[in-house]
Amino acid sequence: EGICNGIDVAMTEETLFVDGHRLQQQIDQLSSFSDTPPPSVTRILFTGNDVAARRYVKGAMKEVGLLVREDAIGNIFGRWEGSIPRIPGVASGSHTDAIPYAGKYDGVVGVLGAIAAVRALKRIGFQPKRSIEVIMFTSEEPTRFGFGCLGSRMMANSTNIVEILKESFDAENVSFAEAAKEAGYLDVADELETVALDVGRYSAFVELHIEQGPILEKKGIPIGIVTAIAAPASLKVGFKGDGGHAGAVLMPVRNDAGLAGAELALSVEKNVLASGSTDTVGTTGVFKIHPGAVNSVPRESHLEIDIRDIDEKRRDKVVDEIKRSAHEIAGRRRVTLTNFEIVNQDPPAQSGDQVVGAAIEAAELLGLEYQTMVSRAYHDSLFMARIAPMGMIFIPCYKGYSHRPDEFASLEDMTKGVQVLSLTLKRLSSL
């Protein structure tokens, strides 16, 4: 099956040493920068803990000899110069931000793991032909301004993202520019256009990540190689009614915006199930009502909805059905549909054959069992696929849990993942 083709014989699992304990220690240290107590991790864009995590990552990059730079949106790059510096390099990375009450592995394994891979490759005296760059992407999570994969989205020059961002506010009504300024990104608003990279800037991009699903763990397979990433869409919906006193406003004259929201959340579930495929998922992850007092009829509700599928058309049909539902509910309950915003509706991404091939070769060379699979969670890889051939390496995580304090990946599995990443980077940077 062509194992070992183009892989130096000296680079087997015998000589490649990945320091798993050091990686675990760094993951634990990074998890201490959190707005909520351990074991939970909460690290939101441009907060004090996000800034602290950035400082930590830059330090870890420098420690392994990488040349560190940062772009206007705060994407951090650690460069290992190749022997032919002018040709496109190979990049690998992920994110370190974390949604409220999440865990310490999501994203972090792919950033600190890529640094560990560089360390392992340097230890065996490898000299890449193409430069290798480790990337920490800004705000993969959509928590603060509603956009997932902000850093990679901008790198991939996503339509209008810069304009939209300039007019974005967080839940506390802090503008993007103010938030960036507070984090020390002083002139960010003027330089956002400089973040976009040309197609072909990198010859390949590969991301190491926990699976965030139960398949690998259940089957006892240590490595997943991603062939496609499911297509995410996210919506913001608002309803508004008259509100009023919970005792005095009688039921027949009410137009309760909270109940309209409750119906829409249930309609999301119903429409997703109606797709008939278990690959379709839909979630109302944000549900807020105003004024939010026990004796007050809700006047306003605000929902944020996430719909994904590996089939773009099927997903878009669900989005259409939810929109129809929102209008129907508003009409029937005599509330106003104040907002139905499709925040993003991205196409799915296919992995690059060469990247998948290099990862398969690496796993086989290391004698590690692997399987190819689809990623139902989106990742920065989804956007990097627009400017470079992309691939992802998954490792198992406990019960498939993610975005939870008890998210967990074993030191052994992380070590195997970094080994595969190391040999994949070695291969891709030699091509």
Added chain:
Amino acid sequence: EGICNGIDVAMTEETLFVDGHRLQQQIDQLSSFSDTPPPSVTRILFTGNDVAARRYVKGAMKEVGLLVREDAIGNIFGRWEGSIPRIPGVASGSHTDAIPYAGKYDGVVGVLGAIAAVRALKRIGFQPKRSIEVIMFTSEEPTRFGFGCLGSRMMANSTNIVEILKESFDAENVSFAEAAKEAGYLDVADELETVALDVGRYSAFVELHIEQGPILEKKGIPIGIVTAIAAPASLKVGFKGDGGHAGAVLMPVRNDAGLAGAELALSVEKNVLASGSTDTVGTTGVFKIHPGAVNSVPRESHLEIDIRDIDEKRRDKVVDEIKRSAHEIAGRRRVTLTNFEIVNQDPPAQSGDQVVGAAIEAAELLGLEYQTMVSRAYHDSLFMARIAPMGMIFIPCYKGYSHRPDEFASLEDMTKGVQVLSLTLKRLSSL
């Protein structure tokens, strides 16, 4: 019909002058103590603005010659000594706290209006036989610690309220004792038992209030005289599921606590409508989900539900049905019902015949049209009814709106209300 019996002929609408403009000015001034911008008013127990409002009310009481004292829970009393000080006095008052984004009339009209009534009675040279006390009750709204009518509830020596309060925390996990201390009520926890008053301490209690419903305005009637107050119950419900990543956790294995909450909110509506009476009302006024990120399946939901009826048994049946629903939803959706707490489930109150009679006499003497009615909102009067014959005087408010920034009562209607209150107090304090 016995009009004018026992009412001094000199005290007609010709001689009784209520300074409506001064009342309006005081209401406007008080509304400036708010955590949210005008026209909304937000004034939560023991916050800086609540403390400022208390200072303002004490000042207004002193200005009209009342002797001011305050009990351990912060109920404020302004006393006009009667000619026979040792016999039970007559009390009148309401509250000045306001739920988030409420208006400036709810409660306030009954506190500043009672002060205006004292001013009007003093102006005509009236000397009460029984003392007249104006009361500002602490935390009529349940916003911070979940108990409505905290001050009057404690005055009426409600079962276990002191013990429960000592173990109560607000949404930011601040204990009641800490919150009180911050507001300057240093030893409140040790003295809470002293707030309770004996039955018979007052010979009568009467509260002036906006209707918080549309009836008086619609009919063009300036005065409502309350014969009974509907019975409120409030519930706190919590669901907990496994949560997880919105992309990776497939629908068949989810147990979404947010959707369980959405179903329960709709079930509240369904069960209330099933009572068959428009007098039954039910509201899910608080609905929070955790962690509250668009790409995270809700792990926890927290609902606060308010159920009222003028028929206690019918209301209790609705509460039972909601409880059954909560269990059924939890079972079907494989979430845990972590909490189903009946925070309070109070009996309705009947007005005292003598108080109703005095108010009717007052309205007739003033030539004002009135109607008797039921209060569907609860008030401090609900609890004062346990220790004294109670009555309420309602005035119209714009479209029946309350607990909204556009809550409004006209100067003319407020003036008429204070006139009726003045003559009612005059009558009751002379008996």
